[in-house]
Amino acid sequence: MKDFIIPNDRDMGTPAKSGAPVTLEIDGLPVTVPEGTSVLRAAAEAGIQIPKLCASDNLEAFGSCRLCVVEIEGRRGTPASCTTPVTPGMVVHTGSSKVRKIRKGVMELYISDHPLDCLTCSANGDCELQDMAGAVGLRNVRYEAPENGGLANHFEARNTSGEANPEWLPKDDSNPYFSYDPSKCIVCNRCVRACEEVQGTFALTIEGRGFDSRVAAGGPADDFLASDCVSCGACVQACPTATLQEKSIIELGTPDRSVITTCAYCGVGCSFKAEMNGDTLVRMTPYKHGKANRGHSCVKGRFAYGYAHHKDRILKPMIRDQISDPWREVEWDEAMTFAATRMLGLQEKYGKKSIGVITSSRCTNEETYLVQKLARAVFGNNNTDTCARVCHSPTGYGLGQTFGTSAGTQDFDSVEQTDVVVVIGANPTDGHPVFASRLKKRLREGAKLIIVDPRRIDLVKSAHVAASHHLPLRPGTNVAVVSALAHVIVTEGLMDQDFIRERCDWDEFQHYAEFISNPRHSPETTAMLTGVDPAELRAAARLFATGGNGSIYYGLGVTEHSQGSTTVMGIANLAMLTGNMGRPGVGVNPLRGQNNVQGACDMGSFPHELPGYRHVKGPEVRKVFEEAWGVQIDAEPGLRIPNMLDAAVDGTFKGLYCQGEDILQSDPDTKHVAAGLAAMECVIVHDLFLNETANYAHVFLPGSTFLEKDGTFTNAERRINRVRKVIPPLNGYADWEITQMLANAMGAGWHYTHPARIMDEIAATTPSFAGVDYALLEEKGSVQWPCNEAHPEGTPLMHVDGFMRGKGRFIVTEYVATDEKTGPRFPLLLTTGRILSQYNVGAQTRRTDNVVWHEEDLLEIHPHDAEVRGLKDGDWVRLASRAGETTLRAKLTDRVSPGVVYTTFHHPDTQANVITTDYSDWATNCPEYKVTAVQVSLSNGPTDWQEEYAAQAAQARRILPAAE
Template identity: 45%
Template sequence: MTNSIDEITESQVLFVIGSNTTEQHPLIGSRIIEAIKKGAKLIVADPRRTYLAERAYVHLCILPGTDAALINAMMNVIINDGLINEEFIKERTEGFEELRQNILQWTPERAERITGVKAEDIRRAARIYAGAERAMILYCMGITQHNCSTDNVIALSNLVLLTGNVGKPGAGLCPLRGQNNVQGACDMGALPDVLSGYQKVKDPGVREKFSRAWGVEIPEIPGLTVPEMFEAAEKGIIKVMYIIGENPAVSEAHLSHVEKALRNLEFLVVQDIFLTETARFADVVLPACSFAEKDGTFTGTDRRVQRLRKAIEPLWNSKPDWQIIVELAARMGYPMTYADPSEIMDEIASLTPSYGGISYDRLEGWGIQVPCPHKDHPGTPYLHKDSFARGKGKFIPVNYTPPAERTDEKYPLVLTTGRVLYHYHTGTMTRKIDFLNKKCPEPFVEINPADAQKLGISDGDEVYVKSRRGKIKLSARVTGKIKQGVVFVPFHFAEAAANYLTIDALDPVAKTPQLKFCAVNIFAGSEEHGDS
């Protein structure tokens, strides 16, 4: 996030796109509700009439996968109405004229034909967003899990630059991380082309610095993303995997392909707190500790580094992740000498400029937001105050890219997936809690009444949802809260895993799969088509 969670309540306009925030990030969702009560106007782009959408000043009921068209049309209105921030564009950006020429073609009427959002609603949302002194965009995986996810994020960045809504409190472009330490994992180099602090492995100076610190040669060729790894495993190129705290046998796209890849491995190690669906494929399972059984840090979605303190001793034979890795490295011939997680943090600070001022003794209270380059630095509540990392912010024109597969007569409905309030990710933890299971005991598919009537389906019916890759069996929820032509399935339930249906088409840059759009049909449970 460019800005802090606390700043949500300082914003005058909140534009939430690709996020069901009150269910996916309920604490952040509560800040949005607080901002509304203080007078902020809320714009929500979502194919479902969620809790937030019902409270929105403008609800843009968008067809999944058409976000870039919507955002471009909003910029078309802002430019044509003279609502751009001319001073900010002149002083702090480049490439505006090229963007303007591209945006001229993206009229709200054209976007309406693609997105299903009324042109007048697009105009209204654009004017509200551009008219605010402090407007914040919050987005999540409804934006980033498409074959055009990079373009979607670039389009949002263009919108922020166009209105000068960056580099100040209560504004910015704020991706909401999917889990509690995703930001920290990325900061520490859990990406195929960087080391910690996003230092590129292709940079000779970076490789030399880490080689000197670790006493090993750092390869200059970037690795593979997760979908690319499973493809390589299926082909027999990758023969061994070590999976830590992840459950791809439920969470990855096109699960039949993932299962085939896992079975094709010669050796699989899974390190987790429970025997997950993925662990059932493993040759060795290493029992890790939960958050309550270890010391360390989390870096949250707004870049805040906070201490994690052990509440109880590790149960049974489990160990903290760092300790398992240290012992495994020693047995493989690379001794690590860390005696405590604080020593690991000291090494992080020595090698990672943005964490240079972080140490355990500074992380009392609410922690510190990175970048924090030195010991006297207070941390950074919001980014890009005076300049961008590259100097000037760059406008990059993008256009709408259709989804990798389309609906047709055989598969006439668009499936999108997500979370519900009572369960978390693949249900590894939450589905072991009786109270949560009572609140949401089973998988379901939301379907619009008009679509249900056409298909002869009633609320509560047992149905099959079928795509070009597989089918699942679950109950139907007929509701006017889902856009006609779109259906929704939560992905928490392994017994009816939504990702047996989803397509593994990738964004060409980020290599993220198109999890939020695939073509499906729905059949009553007794019908021949459903059982085939």
């Protein structure tokens, strides 16, 4: 099996088209390409590289550099081949003496205003200007500065007399990851177009005219950091010279090879080229053949990988008898013996079900599979859960009940064919940035957008994108809003009757239609609860039902509520009502939070389900695993994370192996989590860093990053992507090896030699993965499950001919107010979320330069609420709920409505989760992070709790010096 792939990502000059075939002749060769293709691309298809500078196949043709000129028989002049579409029978000459002379002249002009420091330039060997100068045969430059006319160039800071050159601008190094050197710019516009067309931020522009033209970020007073730039890196990737250059390349040199792998941040699952110089990673660039990202990335995936080498990373196993002791570094075998002895001892003393595991949504499928197998086959119980419990477990339940599977229905390419997009409780420009860029591209093409969110998120209005309707609902009223949308669709007769008759259970629909038609669900009646303008809601419902392909994308603003599962069912109802299912451009699309949260769920991480979402009560399913593993499988469901913590406090749950998750920071009601952890007698934390949970751990097993191991991640579109080892594990072992060592120390006798063998076992036991193996992934690049005999190449779209469960099922969705209510003591509602530059608990991103964008969590509060409390922007404020209190700085903004406050949870010293409560979704126990009644007041400094927490953490993180 080959571990390294040489990517074929030759730039074809202009984007691919999909018209009828057109045949033409280029340099005597017949070429057939789709109608609409440029002559430049057609030549590239035939293997002829026409020189170019301003063209790139991820941007529309621009025709400014005049280097790609050609001669076409029967046409006058020398048209730019990038902007000239092919026509049948066209005869093109790309290398006539006439065009060669033009190109040389053009290059001479470019080079006359470019420094000739190629040998020491950071782009040396990776510079298109250099390549083109060579390709056109430029040998000398005749142009000189005019006598007494000053320096007519942009690259010399001073003339020979020492006078400053007014045309010269200094480098802008404000962005931590890349530099902008105006002296090397050829004004090809590629960066500006990439920012517009690929990223959709419109942060860059060309200032001035003619010789004064300069790339500029933001307004005259802005540098890159102060501008709207989101540091996605598309401009850096587009730049043909060293003008926009990664600082890592400036420091480390250009790469000599690359390995295709998958990003370990959000659920979009972007494919990347990890570019290596010897054994050093010098750059991550998005892979253009990656099917989730199509060559784009965000600031996290492209730049925020430095945590792998951060000084805080722990590389040696550590143990301690009690959490009040300092850590002691030990060898692997001692750590494993210590952990295994303790866990087995706990089972002996407190029973088989007294220990459990938490699998990681950041680790690979193979690693997660082994951790749940550890619980089921070695511990002999079903006490396995994963962080999906606290994010998308209601998706699993809700879509499972309505459609028959929890799977998101589409691939990301589907967004290119959507006409009306509903985004509910998701903030894609921050949480799923590459999907957001793809969505914004479609919106600029004319698709309509409806946003259901308490906050005015960026998508509501940003450059060249505006939502047709924003429904700023009161937190906790999702079901009422979704039901009101359905009420309008049903009572105004806008549903797709044919679809419903053919594809759904008609009796259940009849009952549902009667239920939802009741005036108590009308937007006018529910407006008092939801705060949403009824006219706006009616208009949104009409648009969704009648505007063409309607798609729904949703996030944790839907699931993390007492009625999370009910809202998911309501969303499924909306899709079925309008017939938006089973074709490109439609569907129900849960945006998954973490890189492998989909995979962790697929791999049987939940306490009631074996891999492939099959309930443990089924004897035939248990038999499959009993035969494969040679053990008896418990037929009763195990404990979910909140249940584990409750049982720990009750004294019946004593030991936990927690891989790659920081429950103390990420789970709600921190005090309760801490009490649960403190009550356990053996907590094994397996992570990169001494995270917050490790403050309560007895064993620390150092983990490996995604750069250091092989495996697979499954993204939000069910796409199984390969993760490839780029550097050896700094801690000595990949995580799957560490779990195997622990299992074997407990007597398991596992002998996996490579993650590919683990995938073989997954395929052998799990029908939806039956056709998956590493050879197929090598061949196809990626595949979407189900992948089996019926779908040998995977399944981009679900429910095409019928729902997984047979007939789609409409479920009655009655609104029930959450018990978390505002009152005189806690009059505001707190809701929580993420920011672009940080990821989840921040363990990775806080250890990168991303902190320049977000060094602390802030409390967003409406100016009205601030004023009545005497708060100013930047004040320290105390945020209190019935669960706890913390302090943080206030940010006054009208993004939140009066009565609603908002914060992020990326920093442990603010610890937003000390505020959140233990209320949870009725069906799945997914915590209600999104609604907490709070009060905000001025503060003098950290709360007692924050001080005690910091002291405990400092105490718990002590490490004894290694014995000599």
